[in-house]
Amino acid sequence: xxxxxxxxxxxxxxxxxxxxxxxxxxxxxxxxxxxxxxxxxxxxxxxxxxxxxxxxxxxxxxxxxxxxxxxxxxxxxxxxxxxxxxxxxxxxxxxxxxxxxxxxxxxxxxxxxxxxxxxxxxxxxxxxxxxxxxxxxxxxxxxxxxxxxxxxxxxxxxxxxxxxxxxxxxxxxxxxxxxxxxxxxxxxxxxxxxxxxxxxxxxxxxxxxxxxxxxxxxxxxxxxxxxxxxxxxxxxxxxxxxxxxxxxxxxxxxxxxxxxxxxxxxxxxxxxxxxxxxxxxxxxxxxxxxxxxxxxxxxxxxxxxxxxxxxxxxxxxxxxxxxxxxxxxxxxxxxxxxxxxxxxxxxxxxxxxxxxxxxxxxxxxxxxxxxxxxxxxxxxxxxxx
Numbered sequence: 001x002x003x004x005x006x007x008x009x010x011x012x013x014x015x016x017x018x019x020x021x022x023x024x025x026x027x028x029x030x031x032x033x034x035x036x037x038x039x040x041x042x043x044x045x046x047x048x049x050x051x052x053x054x055x056x057x058x059x060x061x062x063x064x065x066x067x068x069x070x071x072x073x074x075x076x077x078x079x080x081x082x083x084x085x086x087x088x089x090x091x092x093x094x095x096x097x098x099x100x101x102x103x104x105x106x107x108x109x110x111x112x113x114x115x116x117x118x119x120x121x122x123x124x125x126x127x128x129x130x131x132x133x134x135x136x137x138x139x140x141x142x143x144x145x146x147x148x149x150x151x152x153x154x155x156x157x158x159x160x161x162x163x164x165x166x167x168x169x170x171x172x173x174x175x176x177x178x179x180x181x182x183x184x185x186x187x188x189x190x191x192x193x194x195x196x197x198x199x200x201x202x203x204x205x206x207x208x209x210x211x212x213x214x215x216x217x218x219x220x221x222x223x224x225x226x227x228x229x230x231x232x233x234x235x236x237x238x239x240x241x242x243x244x245x246x247x248x249x250x251x252x253x254x255x256x257x258x259x260x261x262x263x264x265x266x267x268x269x270x271x272x273x274x275x276x277x278x279x280x281x282x283x284x285x286x287x288x289x290x291x292x293x294x295x296x297x298x299x300x301x302x303x304x305x306x307x308x309x310x311x312x313x314x315x316x317x318x319x320x321x322x323x324x325x326x327x328x329x330x331x332x333x334x335x336x337x338x339x340x341x342x343x344x345x346x347x348x349x350x351x352x353x354x355x356x357x358x359x360x361x362x363x364x365x366x367x368x369x370x371x372x373x374x375x376x377x378x379x380x381x382x383x384x385x
Contacts (some may be wrong), residue, residue: 004307013249013256019250020045022158023055026193026209033192039185040172040272041214042162042250042259047071050156053097054209058150059115060158061099062211069156070109078107086133093136096356098153101128109133113154117204119146129153151199154206160214161248161266164274172274177213177221186210215240216277219288230297233293235298240286242297243280294317 076083078132101111111128175181190208203231220296278284289300
């Protein structure tokens with residue numbers, strides 16, 4: 001499990017999860033789903049306003065709704081001169097935590113997004129119910145006249161950050177984008193939540209708390225499904241392509257922990273025997289570099305990648321133990337340095353104990369290479385001869 005910053009007690013971790021990430025009812029359901037399904041998932045913080053709206057039965061927005069929820073930060077941005085007063089107004093009206101429609105020109109709040117089945121006819125256009133902040137209660141009257149009206153607007157969903165499955169042979173791994181493995185985990189979570197929350201039947205997609213795949217798969221999804229968008233946009237949206245925001249809360253087969261930064265995230269992957277995504281690995285060679293367009297990133301390489309160490313000579317290899325020679329060969333294999341790998345193989349063949357070492361190296365490298373191939377979806381890795 002990932003270490004908790006400050007050595008937090010487990011009950012403190014649970015308290016933070018239920019305060020910032022998931023409702024208490026949903027937390028227990030998702031915990032049990034991860035135990036039964038033999039998987040791990042992590043979540044970005046949802047925030048108190050979103051959690052309160054989810055507890056009221058609100059729908060959860062998908063990627064088709066890009067606007068922000070009504071909360072302290074969005075109100076402060078829209079009404080800098082009277083943020084406190086306007087925040088109190090939306091709280092008194094009971095619409096904090098719902099997804100707002102913000103006027104592009106002025107930035108002011110002019111509507112809220114409603115789910116299907118609202119029964120308000122032409123009053124709702126493009127899922128947007130109009131409101132007037134100067135006559136807020138009056139403008140909300142038709143909506144509030146509906147039975148269980150608090151379950152009609154959209155709020156945020158639960159944004160998964162990581163996903164690992166421990167099922168099947170081989171190392172734990174992130175399921176391929178849109179694969180049966182990924183969809184099965186998403187379905188397991190939504191089904192578990194539906195079993196304890198009558199507002200969220202699985203068939204009602206708008207009320208599913210999991211609406212899309214994990215953030216770790218975002219760039220892979222964009223490359224495979226939205227290649228033209230990536231090209232026109234000049235890369236990927238940086239805040240989603242890169243890891244974070246931290247902390248994230250992770251449940252691993254029924255146990256919760258908090259991950260505070262990328263190093264702790266990489267340590268967690270390593271602790272369960274999984275390979276973290278190369279562009280998310282703080283020690284990785286590939287990374288996300290700033291694009292020419294603000295807020296966008298593209299694939300790049302780290303400027304501070306250390307130089308490759310010199311390949312030891314045959315005489316140096318002969319002086320070392322067999323395990324050390326195999327370790328050097330594995331390092332060359334894992335880094336994809338084929339030239340170094342060939343040199344190491346040739347030099348190992350001339351070193352004691354010769355044939356036994358060569359046989360051990362081939363078996364070990366083959367095993368390691370297969371694991372790498374299994375855990376890097378979408379990459380075609382040519383086996384080294």
